[in-house]
Amino acid sequence: MGAPKQKWTSEEEAALKAGVVKHGVGKWRTILKDPEFSGVLYLRSNVDLKDKWRNLSVMANGWSSREKSRLAIRRVHQAPKHDENPFAVPPFTPSDEDIVDVKPIQVSREVVPFSGPKRSIVRLDNLIMEAITTLKETGGSNKTTIAAFIEVKRRYRIAPTPAYSDRRRSSSLLMDGRQKASLRGDKEETNVLTKSQVDLELAKIRSMSAQEAAAVAARAVAEAEAAIAEAEEAAREAETAEADAEAAQAFADAAMKTLKGRNTPKMMIHA
DNA sequence: CTAGGGGTAAAT
DNA sequence: ATTTACCCCTAG
Numbered sequence A: 001m002g003a004p005k006q007k008w009t010s011e012e013e014a015a016l017k018a019g020v021v022k023h024g025v026g027k028w029r030t031i032l033k034d035p036e037f038s039g040v041l042y043l044r045s046n047v048d049l050k051d052k053w054r055n056l057s058v059m060a061n062g063w064s065s066r067e068k069s070r071l072a073i074r075r076v077h078q079a080p081k082h083d084e085n086p087f088a089v090p091p092f093t094p095s096d097e098d099i100v101d102v103k104p105i106q107v108s109r110e111v112v113p114f115s116g117p118k119r120s121i122v123r124l125d126n127l128i129m130e131a132i133t134t135l136k137e138t139g140g141s142n143k144t145t146i147a148a149f150i151e152v153k154r155r156y157r158i159a160p161t162p163a164y165s166d167r168r169r170s171s172s173l174l175m176d177g178r179q180k181a182s183l184r185g186d187k188e189e190t191n192v193l194t195k196s197q198v199d200l201e202l203a204k205i206r207s208m209s210a211q212e213a214a215a216v217a218a219r220a221v222a223e224a225e226a227a228i229a230e231a232e233e234a235a236r237e238a239e240t241a242e243a244d245a246e247a248a249q250a251f252a253d254a255a256m257k258t259l260k261g262r263n264t265p266k267m268m269i270h271a
Numbered sequence B: 001c002t003a004g005g006g007g008t009a010a011a012t
Numbered sequence C: 001a002t003t004t005a006c007c008c009c010t011a012g
Helices: A010-023 A028-033 A035-041 A044-058 A095-111 A124-137 A145-153 A193-206 A210-233 A235-263
Strands: none
Touching: A010 A028, A010 A035, A010 A044, A028 A035, A028 A044
16 A cells, blocks of 8 residues: 655755756645656645655654654744733844845845955845845745755755754743843854854854855845744743744844955945 | 644655 | 655545
8 A cells, every 4th residue: 555665865855856846845846746746746746845845844853753752732922912922022023024124234235336356246245135135025935945955956964953942941931032032142152052053154254255155145034034933833942942933033143244244245235 | 725833643 | 763765545
């Protein structure tokens, strides 16, 4: 009854990811028909693609064997006004506003002409923005999608996020409000685990090109968004999601600061 | 056709 | 026992 079992090859997975990046989540039939991927996926069906993506997405979230754990209880949210929720939305305003707050910087960075003979500016920023917008339209602000995008577009790889396994109820819970401030303004603090990562990545960013930095920053923002969205659906893992969101946001923030501090853009944004 | 809930069964 | 691939069914 069950099919013999045919493990997905890396090529197939790559094709699927590329297909999702190109056509969007859910366009299984389109992806399948695309001559670009049909060569690799000719054995798979649209349903297979869907299922594979489902498994992929699930794993990317650490939610082990799918929502089997807790599915019945879905308390929380539905009252985005002012809930007495422990976490949820107190820190940085989420969603679109955060994105648009960050986007302009990347745009401005992109607009600033590089020293003439520089390489052709591969407006990565634009691509990222497009991707994020597409994701929002499709309502699929998913880490998997973001990861796929980055993976396909660049050689960047979103960490398998194994750090999630740990359930530290310290960071967000013990200190409400903008704890991330300590991450931004300061750097010599007894920060949470996020510090090490942010610091490390930040160091890399200094030697990165503007495009690369923008890409990483965008990714971080996207991750923050995704984390928040997930938190809305699953208050269960809210702490994890929020912690991740904080880390990503802090990282994005720091990245942005670094970018601005380094180049001091001439603000060519239609002044 | 797609989303997504559920199930079977093969690998590990 | 868990993970992973496939299948099936139902509502849009």
